[in-house]
Amino acid sequence: AQSVSQHNHHVILSEAASLELGCNYSYGGTVNLFWYVQYPGQHLQLLLKYFSGDPLVKGIKGFEAEFIKSKFSFNLRKPSVQWSDTAEYFCAVNAGGATNKLIFGTGTLLAVQP
């Protein structure tokens, strides 16, 4: 069965620090990969996605993620975080098929201190 692991459950950073959140998935076939963000009191929003092509994808708000197929990883990065990046971040995989359902990791709660 497909699964997604996010190893960092809580991350606390100061503003301007660099961010990297880990995401590993287990699935041997072709996958689509996503990072979603949930700001306090808001709904899940898509941050970025990887379907194919360039393994380094750029998303909104300066976020990027790199797909490394050999490591089954899709880590999220941002060179300099802001207080407004405080949120919960979820990695998700979609192995296609008829339903297109998403399998989520457990999430990483990021707190950025001003």
Added chain:
Amino acid sequence: DTGVSQNPRHKITKRGQNVTFRCDPISEHNRLYWYRQTLGQGPEFLTYFQNEAQLEKSRLLSDRFSAERPKGSFSTLEIQRTEQGDSAMYLCASSSPGGLTYFGAGTRLSVL
């Protein structure tokens, strides 16, 4: 707002009562999903509709849960004889074929 809409936003109920949630997807999306999210976990897939047909149900969806999408537009999720373990955020999402999945704000259920 033309996003995914869910009602109510919050529901408090007593154990044993029935509850029903509604989801209005993005109008041109024919795919609709229900997920459940508990504290400290990511969303977990419950069920999937393509138009009015319910095509997949997770084993998480016990017999007390039923979902419908009668006209291929809005959907309802009913939980009968609620239990404290049903307390969670219930998320609805929609997409078009091959398109991105958009989530609603969710309905937070508290079973006392």
